[in-house]
Amino acid sequence: MDEKQLTEHNIDPHAILQFLNFPSPTTIxxxxxxxxxxxxxxxxxxxTYALRLLTKGHQHIYERExxxxxxxxxxxxxxPQIHAHDLWQDHPVLLxxxxxxxxxxxxxxxxxxxxxxLGYQFGQMQARIHALTAPxxxxxxxxxxxxxxxxxxxxxxxxxxxxQHLSPDRVLHLDYHFSNxxxxxxxxxxxxxxxxxxxxxxxxxxARTYSIMQVGIPQNGLFSGLxxxxxxxxxxxxxxxxxxxxxxxxxxxxxxxxxxxxxxxxLKDKRGxxxxxxxHRWTMKWKKLAGCE
Numbered sequence: 001m002d003e004k005q006l007t008e009h010n011i012d013p014h015a016i017l018q019f020l021n022f023p024s025p026t027t028i029x030x031x032x033x034x035x036x037x038x039x040x041x042x043x044x045x046x047x048t049y050a051l052r053l054l055t056k057g058h059q060h061i062y063e064r065e066x067x068x069x070x071x072x073x074x075x076x077x078x079x080p081q082i083h084a085h086d087l088w089q090d091h092p093v094l095l096x097x098x099x100x101x102x103x104x105x106x107x108x109x110x111x112x113x114x115x116x117x118l119g120y121q122f123g124q125m126q127a128r129i130h131a132l133t134a135p136x137x138x139x140x141x142x143x144x145x146x147x148x149x150x151x152x153x154x155x156x157x158x159x160x161x162x163x164q165h166l167s168p169d170r171v172l173h174l175d176y177h178f179s180n181x182x183x184x185x186x187x188x189x190x191x192x193x194x195x196x197x198x199x200x201x202x203x204x205x206x207a208r209t210y211s212i213m214q215v216g217i218p219q220n221g222l223f224s225g226l227x228x229x230x231x232x233x234x235x236x237x238x239x240x241x242x243x244x245x246x247x248x249x250x251x252x253x254x255x256x257x258x259x260x261x262x263x264x265x266x267l268k269d270k271r272g273x274x275x276x277x278x279x280h281r282w283t284m285k286w287k288k289l290a291g292c293e
Contacts, residue, residue, distance in 0.1 A: 062092030099190030119237025134199030
């Protein structure tokens with residue numbers, strides 16, 4: 001049994017709450033978390049929390065998340081409030097406020113006619129993130145955003161990026177997409193999952209978001225065509241919202257190539273051949289246009 005399975009099957013969230021000096025809740029329910037995270041929704045009579053437990057050896061991620069969420073919160077961004085954090089049996093744990101609303105993905109599926117409006121709000125919020133100066137924990141990371149998850153053979157892409165004039169110190173979320181952003185149907189009510197946050201050039205974060213919209217969503221059946229039409233409208237709103245607040249961003253092609261190469265590496269063992277081929281074609285198109293095939 002691997003570490004993730006051990007966490008899911010053997011960890012008692014009540015024991016973690018007791019360790020954090022919180023009483024037994026009214027209700028505690030498991031919620032789907034990420035690859036390295038187990039998540040519970042913890043409900044008390046007058047408050048609801050998210051209890052996050054990371055796998056062992058991820059204290060650096062835990063410290064990075066705390067620092068960037070504190071930075072975002074201080075700037076007035078809607079991020080979870082940290083109510084408690086500690087190491088429990090060598091597992092980093094965080095008890096966070098449960099933010100209102102529902103994932104943007106759910107709202108788009110339920111009300112696709114809101115795509116442009118929600119995309120506009122989504123872009124405005126990403127611009128607010130990029131306006132933040134990264135905390136020291138991000139500036140001092142051993143691996144910068146260029147090398148993050150990029151395959152060793154991508155030297156031409158690395159060198160081309162490093163030859164550019166890059167902003168070094170903006171906050172990059174690097175997982176800013178439909179499922180990590182909450183909405184009440186009108187505005188953005190929360191930005192979740194800061195695990196991948198780095199310091200760097202905002203164009204990398206924009207490219208990462210764009211790659212997820214373009215080729216990161218599996219395509220299955222007739223519904224996928226309708227979904228892509230909604231996403232296209234959403235994308236136009238996103239760009240408009242972002243540019244109105246942060247201005248137009250130039251020379252994005254090279255960053256799209258980076259985001260595609262990163263996605264290929266990240267999903268190589270998680271997607272089927274058809275999806276991987278589609279991602280590869282998209283990446284090669286941008287590599288060719290950027291002159292780094």
